[in-house]
Every structure is written in structure tokens, then in C-alpha cells.
Amino acid sequence: MFYKEIYVYDNDKPVKATFRNYTKDDFGQLIRVQQEAFPPPFPEDLWWNEEQLTNHISFFPQGAICVEIDGRIAGSITGLIVNMETGDEDHSWAEITDNGYIRNHDPEGNTLYIVDICISPAYRKLGLGKWMMQSMYETVVQLGLERLLGGGRMPGFHRHSAELTINQYVAKVLAGELKDPVVSFLLRCGRTPVKPVANYLEDEESLNYGMLMEWRNPFKRS
Incomplete structure (x- = not known):
């Protein structure tokens, strides 16, 4: 335990x-x-x-x-x-x-x-x-x-969804041009992005998207 x-x-x-x-x-x-x-x-x-x-x-x-x-x-x-x-x-x-x-x-x-x-x-x-x-x-x-995986909300997306697709929004967060409260937190925790998934959860701020992020076991080789 x-x-x-x-x-x-x-x-x-x-x-x-x-x-x-x-x-x-x-x-x-x-x-x-x-x-x-x-x-x-x-x-x-x-x-x-x-x-x-x-x-x-x-x-x-x-x-x-x-x-x-x-x-x-x-x-x-x-x-x-x-x-x-x-x-x-x-x-x-x-x-x-x-x-x-x-x-x-x-x-x-x-x-x-x-x-x-x-x-x-x-x-x-x-x-x-x-x-x-x-x-x-x-x-x-x-x-x-092999890894840890999980989906995070993207509560900042609704403020930019009129001009950015979900992939563009994620790219700007990863480039440091935008900050998302959840995705940025998970990046600081060592998680890396896999992909955004539609209809992941009911969340107006995220427009129902979830950002899948993983942590790979450094002692396991795929």
C-alpha cells in the first residue's frame, strides 16, 4: 500500500x-x-x-x-x-x-x-x-x-473558440501564447499531450472537449 x-x-x-x-x-x-x-x-x-x-x-x-x-x-x-x-x-x-x-x-x-x-x-x-x-x-x-493517462477540462477554450479550432487552441497553449488553467497545470505536473477528444464531458467552458494527457513510465519501453 x-x-x-x-x-x-x-x-x-x-x-x-x-x-x-x-x-x-x-x-x-x-x-x-x-x-x-x-x-x-x-x-x-x-x-x-x-x-x-x-x-x-x-x-x-x-x-x-x-x-x-x-x-x-x-x-x-x-x-x-x-x-x-x-x-x-x-x-x-x-x-x-x-x-x-x-x-x-x-x-x-x-x-x-x-x-x-x-x-x-x-x-x-x-x-x-x-x-x-x-x-x-x-x-x-x-x-x-506503461503509462498514466487522463483527460482534463479546457476551461479557457470558450473564450477563443470563435477564432480558433480546438487543435489551434491547444497548439497556442503548448507554445506559451495562451494559458489554460487545467492543461497548463498538467504540463507543470509532467504530463504530455496526446490529443483533444470531443464529447469527453459535459462542460460549457470546454465546449465538451477533454484534453488527453499522459505520463510514460520511464522504466518501460514500448
């Missing part, structure tokens, strides 16, 4: 952060983090529920990771394993994650797929999202998988 302690920084103050697999005892706090991160009018039925969380720790406990600060859960990241070859990536978030229930988890697959990453707003200045992604990279290496 996964466990590590590191120090993150709150401005110039070091703060101990504990990264570990979450368990049933954490469900209340995990749902609280979702409520804090996605307050109304975000639909309540899209927050994690106990059945989903139970599936996470039952089907793939290695892919269910949270971070604690002073004994309080500040965020979580969840994944499942799928079998997917390069070039076969067209899918929606709902299809690939079983709407977050991960009943399609494949222990014999080759790709760790990110279902969700969530940080409570009070802790976002600590850089925990990048460290949680790093924890998933370590899980990829430990399990001998």
Missing part, C-alpha cells in the same frame, strides 16, 4: 503532508472535500457517493490516494487500470471510468487512468495537486504499467 510523508510550503512555512491510500473511515472527509471543491450550484449527485468510494477501495485500492494536513484530508486522487493502446483513446469520461464506479477496472491492463483529482480550496496554495499526481506516477512505476 502507498504511504509517504513530505513537507510542502505555505508561503515560506514548511508543512508536513501525508499521502496514503484512503479507506472506508475516510469517506465522510472525502465527500466533504468534494463539497468544498464543487459547491452549489454544482450538482450534488456528481459528488462522490459511498458506493463509488467503496468500489475504489475494493477494486483498486492502490489507485485511491488522499493527502492529509494536520490529520485533516485536504484532497484526493483516484484511478483505475484499463487496457488501451496508443491510437485507441477516443472515449468519454463516463465510458472510461464507468461514471466513477470503476467496475471496468482491469488488473491486467497497461494504463493507469485518472478518474478524479480534487483539492479543498483552503489547501490549493500548497501545491498538493502536483504532489498527488507524482504519487500516481510512483504507483505506475511500482505496478510496472
Whole structure:
């Protein structure tokens, strides 16, 4: 199972952060983090529920990771394993994650797929999202998988969609001419772009596009 302690920084103050697999005892706090991160009018039925969380720790406990600060859960990241070859990536978030229930988890697959990453707003200045992604990279290496893959929103796209295609928008973000809150964050985490996918999720700001981005296991050669 996964466990590590590191120090993150709150401005110039070091703060101990504990990264570990979450368990049933954490469900209340995990749902609280979702409520804090996605307050109304975000639909309540899209927050994690106990059945989903139970599936996470039952089907793939290695892919269910949270971070604690002073004994309080500040965020979580969840994944499942799928079998997917390069070039076969067209899918929606709902299809690939079983709407977050991960009943399609494949222990014999080759790709760790990110279902969700969530940080409570009070802790976002600590850089925990990048460290949680790093924890998933370590899980990829430990399990001998080929890569980590996941789709990100592109909330900046709607401001430029009148004059740019989705591929042009991505190219400008990668060239540093535009900044997208999610894609730019994932680039800073070490993820590299695969391709944008239409109808990935219902999101007006992204015009329903998702940007698939991967991290290749440097110890595996395809």
C-alpha cells in the first residue's frame, strides 16, 4: 500500500503532508472535500457517493490516494487500470471510468487512468495537486504499467473558440501564447499531450472537449 510523508510550503512555512491510500473511515472527509471543491450550484449527485468510494477501495485500492494536513484530508486522487493502446483513446469520461464506479477496472491492463483529482480550496496554495499526481506516477512505476493517462477540462477554450479550432487552441497553449488553467497545470505536473477528444464531458467552458494527457513510465519501453 502507498504511504509517504513530505513537507510542502505555505508561503515560506514548511508543512508536513501525508499521502496514503484512503479507506472506508475516510469517506465522510472525502465527500466533504468534494463539497468544498464543487459547491452549489454544482450538482450534488456528481459528488462522490459511498458506493463509488467503496468500489475504489475494493477494486483498486492502490489507485485511491488522499493527502492529509494536520490529520485533516485536504484532497484526493483516484484511478483505475484499463487496457488501451496508443491510437485507441477516443472515449468519454463516463465510458472510461464507468461514471466513477470503476467496475471496468482491469488488473491486467497497461494504463493507469485518472478518474478524479480534487483539492479543498483552503489547501490549493500548497501545491498538493502536483504532489498527488507524482504519487500516481510512483504507483505506475511500482505496478510496472506503461503509462498514466487522463483527460482534463479546457476551461479557457470558450473564450477563443470563435477564432480558433480546438487543435489551434491547444497548439497556442503548448507554445506559451495562451494559458489554460487545467492543461497548463498538467504540463507543470509532467504530463504530455496526446490529443483533444470531443464529447469527453459535459462542460460549457470546454465546449465538451477533454484534453488527453499522459505520463510514460520511464522504466518501460514500448
